[in-house]
Amino acid sequence: MVTDTAMRQNHDYSTRFAPSPTGLLHLGHAFSALSAYDAAMSAGGKFILRIEDTDLGRCRPEFTQAIFEDLAWLGIEWESPVRHQSEHFEEFAAALKKLRETGVLYRCFRTRKEMEDAALSAPHGFRDGIDGVFKPIHISPDEEAARIANGEAFAWRLSAARAADMLVGRNLEFEEIGIGVIKVDPFLNGDVILARKDNHASYHLCAVHDDALQNISHIIRGEDLKIATHIQVVLQALLGYRAPKYQHHQLILDENGKRFAKRDKAQTLRHLRENGVAPEQIRERLGLRN
Numbered sequence: 001m002v003t004d005t006a007m008r009q010n011h012d013y014s015t016r017f018a019p020s021p022t023g024l025l026h027l028g029h030a031f032s033a034l035s036a037y038d039a040a041m042s043a044g045g046k047f048i049l050r051i052e053d054t055d056l057g058r059c060r061p062e063f064t065q066a067i068f069e070d071l072a073w074l075g076i077e078w079e080s081p082v083r084h085q086s087e088h089f090e091e092f093a094a095a096l097k098k099l100r101e102t103g104v105l106y107r108c109f110r111t112r113k114e115m116e117d118a119a120l121s122a123p124h125g126f127r128d129g130i131d132g133v134f135k136p137i138h139i140s141p142d143e144e145a146a147r148i149a150n151g152e153a154f155a156w157r158l159s160a161a162r163a164a165d166m167l168v169g170r171n172l173e174f175e176e177i178g179i180g181v182i183k184v185d186p187f188l189n190g191d192v193i194l195a196r197k198d199n200h201a202s203y204h205l206c207a208v209h210d211d212a213l214q215n216i217s218h219i220i221r222g223e224d225l226k227i228a229t230h231i232q233v234v235l236q237a238l239l240g241y242r243a244p245k246y247q248h249h250q251l252i253l254d255e256n257g258k259r260f261a262k263r264d265k266a267q268t269l270r271h272l273r274e275n276g277v278a279p280e281q282i283r284e285r286l287g288l289r290n
Contacts, residue, residue: 010043010044010045011045011046012045012217013040013043013044013045013046013217013218014040014045014046014047014048014214014215014216014217014218015036015037015039015040015045015046015047015048015216015217015218015219015220016036016047016048016049016050016211016214016216016219017029017032017033017036017037017047017048017049017050017071017076017078018049018050018051018052018207018210019033019051019052019067020051020052020053020055020058020059021051021053021059021060021061021063021064021066021067022055022058022059022060022063023063024063024066024070024268024269024270024271025066025067025070025071025268025269025270026267026268026269027252027267027269027272027282027285027286028222028251028252028259029070029269030070030074030269030282030286031249031252031286031288032220032221032222032249033071033074033076034074034076034282034283034286034288035220035247035249035288036218036220036221037076037077038288038289039218039220039247040218045217046079047076047077047078047079048078048079048083048214048216049067049071049078049079049082050082050083050085050210050214051064051067051082051083051084051085051086052085052203052206052207053084053085053086054085054086054089054092054200054201054203054206056086059086064084066270069270070269070270070273073269073273073279074269074279074282075279083210083214085206085210088210089200089201091209091213092195092200092201092205092206092209093200093201095201095205095209095239096156096194096195096201096205098239099158099194099235099238099239100156102166102238103162103166104158104159104162104163104166104238105156105157105158105159105194106136106156106157106159107144107148107154107155107156107157108136108137108154108155108156108157108191108193109139109147109152109153109154110137110155111153136157136159136191153196153197154197155193155194155195155196155197156193156194156195156196157191157192157193157194158191158192158194158231158234158235159191160186160187160189160190160191160234161187163186163234163238164186164187166238167186167234167237167238170237172184172186172233172234172237173233174229174233174243174245174246175245175246176226176245176246176247176248177218177245177246177247178247182229184229184230184233184234185230186230186231186234188227188230188231189227189228189230189231192204192231203228204228204231204232204235205235207232208232208235208236208239208241209239209241211241211244212236212239212241212242216244217244217245218244218245218246218247219244219245219246219247220246220247220249221246221247221248221249222248222249222250222251223248223249223250223251224251224259225248226246226248229246229248252286254267269282
């Protein structure tokens, strides 16, 4: 469903909803999408729908179509065309190249299994952000060259230490709506992965690039992503992007106090719709005004 941009009054205000089509949307997604949409409509701004489908192994076109159907059923309208990240890998590669040229990235040869083993053996547990907090293991230039020559797979990681040094003197912060200005901790997420051999670019890099490209002024999303804001502001500073304002809302929980997940089929929007639930009832259940 597409809005008429000619009817907009505040072109400086824009929000976005950026799901990954790896499953059906649930009530938690509905809360985020409706919150962002309502904010944009109240401000006379734009609501952007973006499909974050860079994980080619898990994302499926039928889930993308389901996203369109679910949002339209909720009464949400969005700008056209919809950006599909899988169609823009070359742009993310260019952003990655720009970061490599600044010297803030390094190759990490640890496998996923090695990472999982390290997590299980961590003395105080493993804090799980988007990628988990990672501490670098330094190898010599000769060893690195040999491993590259042997064809070993590696990931590009952002060195938090190098980034912090490069941005010294910069006032790294973001505005959390309703709370105020929050100082950014470049080390909070550790050395995050920005690209893998089997996945052209990470969530962090793609989201930051597209938020800047699409002139997103306000990001409204779940509080589980608040920790990610710190590294994303660092990336914005390194790439010369403007930082949006943020609002991290409470998570929608089930009757057992657990977060909804895409595997909770009974709470998917499709299931609720097919069982006679109306969009107005969804809003009421989520505590949003009709």
